[in-house]
Amino acid sequence: MKTMLKAALLATIAAGLAAPAVAQDALQLPNMSYRTGPFAATGTPHMNGQLDYMTMLNERDGGINGVPVAFEECETGYNTEKGVECYEKTKSEGALVTQPWSTGITLQVLPQTNVDEITVYAPGYGFSAMQDGKVFQWAFNPPTSYWDGASMIVNALGDGNPDNLNGQKIAFLHLDHPYGKEPIPLLEQLAEKHGFTLLPIPVGLTEMQNQSAQWLQIRRERPDFVVMWGWGAMNAGAVTEAAKTRYPMDQFVSVWWGAHEPDLRLIGEEGQGFRALSWNFPRSDSQVMQDVKEYVVDAGKSQIDQDSGEFDSMAYQRGVLMSVILAEAVRVAQEHADTPDISREDLRWGFENLNLDEARLEEIGVEGMMAPFSTSCANHTGNASAWMVEWDGEKFVKVSDLLPADRETIDALVEEQAAAYAEANAPWPTNEECDQ
């Protein structure tokens, strides 16, 4: 017994101290997941989607160009402290990319990845100024950024012309966290430009499930619209509170994370008219989704909850698309490097030269699920457009064409904030070779 205990203890210590072995025969594309903690409800379907697409590639094609994908998950629980630990762990295991999955963790690892030369891939989240590829050489947030999203929402609220909002009041209900504060600088500029009043209403991490104070304020202020930038338990809390206070749902708009069926099912019919901006739209009959179903879900290799309709959900299929973009970057990198065994630098090149046009999206089998976009050396976001989706009481339906964003305002702000970031983190190498 004693010797066993000793052996176990020694092994434990050795396991903790020894650097994990680096596997060479697979593409190390780790993901920082949070299937535990307060944000697990929204995190899990996304992570399932990401994982299942990569599993499907391994099952169907034996990986990407013949090299299997090691899509290891590292659990963070949305905790930035764990995020740093995961970053260090995956780095020592030879990760090609880091997917921080939280704006907080992104901000934390962003300076470090620039020194370690590892690509940060933050699909549809993270720091919007990452669009500036000259400053953020190693960071990518395709297909679209929060500032793009905020601008598209403002355009949609003004029925295509944001000047229609002149004199109106928009309440900005957001999580009091770097993520929720992210669109404020842009919204302030748009408010000034188009003459509407912006009313930021923060929701603290501890008040996510009880937002009566915030909704009381909304009732008192009588805003023309409520724009929500929430996550996890906050979204469910907000829609139930809106239903309770009988706030008109057609004046309530969320960013893409609010397009989450389980939250809306809580209020069902009462949620009719609730809109959200989404850069993806689920299409379960697409080639990719059918392949995922055949090779992963039906083969019992998926963790999804099939009875709850997770397969058809916005979140799950968004997760699939996140992996589609990552796999495409890997493929581009492999072709450029002329070897299936790519390096970190190759993958960075791949992300910089993504060209997911209509033809390519159709070739992959995801046509109609997301808007086409392309990245470049100077533009690391791609600025894909997004749709407005509306809750009809049972599911989300598309209610708009692809929406435009105010490029001029956003690009100016991106340049300003990226320069400020580089200055605050000096010495920060910039890539001057990029042409616009």
Place this chain on the structure above:
Amino acid sequence: MLYRTAGQFKTSYAEDHALFPVRQDAMLLGVILLFAFVILPLTASAFTFQALLIPVLIYALAALGLNILTGYAGQLSLGTGAFMGVGAYACYKLITIFPELNIFLAIALSGFFSAGTGVLFGLPSLRIKGFYLAIATLAAQFFLVWLFQKWGWLYNYSSSGAIQVPNIEMFGVTVTGPRASDLVQYYFVLVVVCLVTWLAINITRGRIGRMWKAVRDMDIAAELVGINLMRAKLTAFFVSSYIVGVSGALFVFMWRGAAEANLFDISLSFRVLFIAIIGGLGSILGNYLGAFLIVALPVVIGAVPAAFGIPISSSTVEHLNVMTIGALIIAFLILEPHGLARLWAIIREKLVLWPFPH
């Protein structure tokens, strides 16, 4: 046998008052320091530095600060996380206002801001004690975190509300920011921690420390023998918050690299309090043992299934981890309610007497 103290005669008062009157204690410490200063830095990987060594040291320092207040002076505090925040934000403001300031000096100075805040929120301790004081410090916790969020000047009005640590050089070596090497940061933290620990040991066993202990054990009796309660309690708040503030500055500048207000919320306070309680209230060594159990052990346990090639998902590992650590905490507290430091004291006592039972 190993710990035989027979034959070690003290021939002067100075020797009797030495930091380690028993030779074996000094030798053991020497071995630990040799490990900390030479062997670990030579062998550790970046992951070990970032996930194990640096956080354990910083958390141990924070717990040490709390232990002075709670363990030595008997004043319960739930505001540790916020006081760490004061140190971190003070250091950030000092560095951004005076960029040429030496970072070592900036961290040392930032402790004073935290100490001042600590004394301010310690004032209620003159009237209330026990759980009631805990509530008062809880108010400090919530108020300060709210202040970190709302007062834009503190984070230089950055749009995300987070503070980012810049690259700072000291004598030509980058010590903070993304360009700093793990080794440099580790040594920086280690030196600060050793220095503060040495100071803390000497304060707690000297006149001031005895004053604190007298207040802790019975404040009316302490007052009757001529101890100024106000001075005793406020010095405890001052010294404790100073150390906590320094640990907060190290926490952000030497380890995290960026921070937002929510980082310093109540869960951080509880984490530090757990370290102090499980390590042992009223001991210096306990903070290190506690920090190892609470901070490092989950990381080590998390690596076990992968090391043995057991295929379970990382979220399951996380759930198992929480359960294991919870069970261990309960087990240790049942085994020795006075903390790990007391457990070590008992082991040491047995070793001194060995092979005799009494």
